[in-house]
Amino acid sequence: MENNQKVLSFIQKHPAVTKEQIAIETGVKSIQLYNVLRKLTSDNLIIEEEKDGNKVYTAIESNTTEKPKTEAKTESVESKGRDNSKMKFNNELYGKGPLVRAVVAQYVADNPSTTYKQLKDVFHDNLLQRFGIFQDEETAGKIAPKGKRYFNKPEQMIKLKDKKIVVCNQFTLANIQPFLKVAKGLGYKIK
Numbered sequence: 782m783e784n785n786q787k788v789l790s791f792i793q794k795h796p797a798v799t800k801e802q803i804a805i806e807t808g809v810k811s812i813q814l815y816n817v818l819r820k821l822t823s824d825n826l827i828i829e830e831e832k833d834g835n836k837v838y839t840a841i842e843s844n845t846t847e848k849p850k851t852e853a854k855t856e857s858v859e860s861k862g863r864d865n866s867k868m869k870f871n872n873e874l875y876g877k878g879p880l881v882r883a884v885v886a887q888y889v890a891d892n893p894s895t896t897y898k899q900l901k902d903v904f905h906d907n908l909l910q911r912f913g914i915f916q917d918e919e920t921a922g923k924i925a926p927k928g929k930r931y932f933n934k935p936e937q938m939i940k941l942k943d944k945k946i947v948v949c950n951q952f953t954l955a956n957i958q959p960f961l962k963v964a965k966g967l968g969y970k971i972k
Contacts, residue, residue, distance in 0.1 A: 784807075788803055796840065797838075826840065841951065868971050870969065881914060881949070881952060884971070885915060888900075897943055908959045908960050912951050914949060915949060
């Protein structure tokens with residue numbers, strides 16, 4: 782249990798860290814480290830992603846005090862160990878997941894004839910490993926059978942030309958960065 786906390790604490794302070802970096806800094810190595818990472822992942826405390834051909838680990842709810850590495854300005858809201866920073870889009874403050882949903886909804890409103898495939902070309906699954914930025918209801922159910930990983934209430938679904946989609950809500954300060962780059966590249970102003 783001590784190793785689990787040691788590794789989790791390190792990952793929370795250092796988003797997108799490799800297994801080798803974790804081993805060096807925490808002293809937890811080999812099969813012990815493998816088991817700790819597997820447990821933390823299955824408990825949904827960390828996520829494993831691919832970055833430049835390497836597996837990296839990031840805390841799902843990071844308690845780091847680092848600012849995001851984009852130009853997006855955030856307002857921090859105090860909470861117990863969770864990063865509840867807010868970003869402004871269309872003159873409203875949003876948490877990370879709701880911000881992504883709002884940007885995708887705005888893109889669809891601006892481009893009403895968008896199909897599922899066309900939207901995947903804009904917000905491709907590589908922007909958020911494991912879940913994708915959005916999925917159709919059936920795919921989301923297969924990826925996260927217990928639910929709660931997507932905005933799937935009827936009023937939260939987004940209607941495209943050919944189907945309805947649900948947007949993922951599993952964003953951290955680290956894993957939202959690729960999405961923010963794409964959104965800004967599309968001309969959306971996020972502060």
